[in-house]
Amino acid sequence: MTMDKLKMHSPDMSQENIAKLRDLFPGCMTEARDDVTGRRRLAVDFDQLRQELSDHIVEGPQERYRLEWPGKREALLLANSPIAKTFRPVRKGSLDFDGTHNILINGDNLDALKLLQETMLGKIKMIYIDPPYNTGSDFIYNDDFSDSVDGYLIKSNQRDEDGSKLTANTEANGRFHSDWLTMIYARLKLARNLLADDGVIFASISDEESANLKRLLDEVFGEENFIDTIAVEMSTTSGPKTVNAQQGTIVKNVEFVHVFRKGSAFDKIRHVPLLDGITSFDTHYSAWMDEDGALEALSEKLLGDSEVGSDIERYGLLNRGKFSINNIDKLLAVSDSARLFIDSNLDRIARIDRPPVSAAGNRTEVGRWKLFNVDHRSYYLTTLANGTLQALMPLSLNYRMSDDYKPRFGRTVIRGDLWKGFHQDMGNVAKEGGVAFANGKKPVRLIKQLMKWANNTNGGIVLDFFAGSGTTAHAVLEANAEDGLNRKFILVQLDERPDKKSDAAKEGYETIADLSAERIRRAGKAILEGDCHRDWDRDVGFRLLKVDTSNMQDVYYRADQVVQSDLLAAVDNIKSDRSAEDLLFQVLVDWGVDITLPVQRETVEGKTVFFVDGNALVACFDTGVTEKLVRELASREPLRVVFRDNGFISDPVKINVEQVFRQVSPGTDVKSI
Numbered sequence: 001m002t003m004d005k006l007k008m009h010s011p012d013m014s015q016e017n018i019a020k021l022r023d024l025f026p027g028c029m030t031e032a033r034d035d036v037t038g039r040r041r042l043a044v045d046f047d048q049l050r051q052e053l054s055d056h057i058v059e060g061p062q063e064r065y066r067l068e069w070p071g072k073r074e075a076l077l078l079a080n081s082p083i084a085k086t087f088r089p090v091r092k093g094s095l096d097f098d099g100t101h102n103i104l105i106n107g108d109n110l111d112a113l114k115l116l117q118e119t120m121l122g123k124i125k126m127i128y129i130d131p132p133y134n135t136g137s138d139f140i141y142n143d144d145f146s147d148s149v150d151g152y153l154i155k156s157n158q159r160d161e162d163g164s165k166l167t168a169n170t171e172a173n174g175r176f177h178s179d180w181l182t183m184i185y186a187r188l189k190l191a192r193n194l195l196a197d198d199g200v201i202f203a204s205i206s207d208e209e210s211a212n213l214k215r216l217l218d219e220v221f222g223e224e225n226f227i228d229t230i231a232v233e234m235s236t237t238s239g240p241k242t243v244n245a246q247q248g249t250i251v252k253n254v255e256f257v258h259v260f261r262k263g264s265a266f267d268k269i270r271h272v273p274l275l276d277g278i279t280s281f282d283t284h285y286s287a288w289m290d291e292d293g294a295l296e297a298l299s300e301k302l303l304g305d306s307e308v309g310s311d312i313e314r315y316g317l318l319n320r321g322k323f324s325i326n327n328i329d330k331l332l333a334v335s336d337s338a339r340l341f342i343d344s345n346l347d348r349i350a351r352i353d354r355p356p357v358s359a360a361g362n363r364t365e366v367g368r369w370k371l372f373n374v375d376h377r378s379y380y381l382t383t384l385a386n387g388t389l390q391a392l393m394p395l396s397l398n399y400r401m402s403d404d405y406k407p408r409f410g411r412t413v414i415r416g417d418l419w420k421g422f423h424q425d426m427g428n429v430a431k432e433g434g435v436a437f438a439n440g441k442k443p444v445r446l447i448k449q450l451m452k453w454a455n456n457t458n459g460g461i462v463l464d465f466f467a468g469s470g471t472t473a474h475a476v477l478e479a480n481a482e483d484g485l486n487r488k489f490i491l492v493q494l495d496e497r498p499d500k501k502s503d504a505a506k507e508g509y510e511t512i513a514d515l516s517a518e519r520i521r522r523a524g525k526a527i528l529e530g531d532c533h534r535d536w537d538r539d540v541g542f543r544l545l546k547v548d549t550s551n552m553q554d555v556y557y558r559a560d561q562v563v564q565s566d567l568l569a570a571v572d573n574i575k576s577d578r579s580a581e582d583l584l585f586q587v588l589v590d591w592g593v594d595i596t597l598p599v600q601r602e603t604v605e606g607k608t609v610f611f612v613d614g615n616a617l618v619a620c621f622d623t624g625v626t627e628k629l630v631r632e633l634a635s636r637e638p639l640r641v642v643f644r645d646n647g648f649i650s651d652p653v654k655i656n657v658e659q660v661f662r663q664v665s666p667g668t669d670v671k672s673i
């Protein structure tokens with residue numbers, strides 16, 4: 001038993017009074033920060049309270065329907081402010097750096113989303129995010145406004161002992177919900193720009209912020225683009241939950257996924273329905289189509305089969321010598337022969353339905369069936385004793401492979417927004433991908449099925465900017481191996497250190513980003529060892545990019561503000577520790593060239609030259625560039641070419657570059673840095 005602690009201070013009467021008011025008027029409460037302790041405390045929304053106590057409209061701040069919190073305007077400013085940062089390629093941590101089209105970004109996702117603005121603008125088909133849920137024990141990134149906007153709203157720069165900008169967001173924080181909203185709002189605003197017109201975003205969330213996130217997504221994506229909120233069954237009432245449930249608690253079984261489209265173009269894509277297996281037998285399927293064209297009752301056919309018939313008798317399912325189809329579920333539960341009988345006669349068992357209008361003119365003998373060809377489609381038709389024409393729908397049309405945890409071929413129903421059975425995946429999730437990650441690892445099947453329904457077209461890019469253990473990358477690779485669509489992934493993960501006591505730390509991962517990378521490696525290897533769709537390009541690699549300060553001294557990056565020539569005029573402004581490849585990636589980002597394109601490095605005239613996707617961009621950052629090299633590169637007719645401004649062997653060579661390209665390759669855009 002733990003002892004209650006003495007408070008050692010007099011009661012806070014105002015808080016007690018406010019608590020009494022809260023019981024009467026819960027809608028009049030708001031949150032505030034205590035000036036002395038800095039902790040979160042309850043506060044009264046006096047305007048709202050005056051309104052509650054008044055029989056006329058109380059004058060006050062203008063009413064509007066919207067989600068407000070302190071910091072919202074800061075968040076907008078944050079989303080729009082420029083940063084002096086870039087992506088630096090990390091070859092060593094990458095897998096198939098030159099050939100892959102997948103990207104793993106190590107750094108704060110706010111920076112990453114800003115840097116992706118041009119190169120990925122409107123290119124992402126699907127975003128999946130699983131942000132910290134704000135459960136009271138989460139760490140959230142403390143965005144430092146002074147980082148981006150000089151002199152603006154300098155927030156206290158709370159860093160922990162390791163210098164990390166992650167701070168624990170406990171409920172005691174006076175801006176508990178507000179800080180979380182500020183964090184997620186700026187990121188969602190930026191993410192939306194990246195979505196293709198027919199793109200979709202899925203956001204996982206739990207009770208704590210589900211309502212806020214939904215309202216925020218409504219605001220960022222537009223209410224009209226809300227598709228649904230999926231309830232995912234993540235646990236059952238078992239173990240310790242049973243005790244709580246027995247005591248009357250409504251225990252938690254579900255989490256949510258809010259689904260928003262970018263716009264109406266998303267509806268034009270064919271979505272693949274997901275199927276849940278069902279065990280009960282649909283008794284509408286009560287007819288038997290004999291091979292010789294006679295129509296019989298399935299119940300009689302079952303009874304007539306020697307093995308099934310004896311099971312019917314043995315299990316007491318016979319009533320006055322007859323078997324009723326209403327007892328078929330009982331029979332199937334006990335009789336292997338009955339199950340086998342059904343499974344091997346799917347084309348013979350049918351339900352009787354109305355025929356299509358176009359078939360109306362056809363006739364069969366009463367009690368017999370026949371195959372007709374109507375408007376290039378085949379229909380089984382029969383005529384009932386009362387003379388009406390009917391169609392027969394074989395049970396085989398209703399049998400599909402289900403999308404369950406253990407997929408099976410059988411009767412299915414199309415899944416709606418209740419996604420049951422993921423608690424089974426959760427039982428095994430710790431092992432998925434072969435890495436230990438205790439901070440909300442999601443089942444691969446969940447993300448894979450979101451992807452399957454969204455039906456990303458061939459080559460579609462999937463973005464997850466709260467990557468965690470990298471489940472989204474794993475899901476992309478598995479889905480590709482199954483359906484042969486060559487989706488690509490972009491993942492962003494902060495180089496946050498795992499909790500010292502966690503298995504991840506014990507297994508030696510210095511950062512969560514290292515763990516994500518390792519998982520992708522392991523998942524890719526395992527998938528390649530299994531069955532792979534022949535149309536899949538087998539790209540299991542990833543290009544590791546690290547968010548870092550700009551390669552240039554004192555240069556701000558913001559695509560819409562910085563005139564290229566400003567950047568390019570920054571002669572000798574390159575930091576000494578930056579490599580040619582670092583420069584190449586900053587050029588790709590600045591120029592808005594796709595950073596997933598393959599890069600080839602060649603030595604031409606003794607100099608290192610990068611060829612991005614053949615001739616999308618050609619770059620040489622060496623010094624001593626001669627006219628011969630310039631001419632050689634021009635002869636390859638690249639779309640873009642870039643040199644180091646002070647990289648030419650002489651001034652005349654530099655002066656001549658544009659002219660050489662005008663003559664040899666007039667379509668080339670020529671720049672220097």
Ligand SMILES: C[S@@+](CC[C@H](N)C(=O)[O-])C[C@H]1O[C@@H](n2cnc3c(N)ncnc32)[C@H](O)[C@@H]1O
Nearest residue numbers: 108109130141440441442466468469471493494
């Ligand atoms: C709930 S976990 C995601 C789990 C993931 N879906 C999985 O299956 O493993 C959220 C992740 O977002 C990361 N994160 C939080 N703030 C971030 C930020 N500002 N930039 C990048 N990553 C961040 C955390 O480090 C954590 O790994």
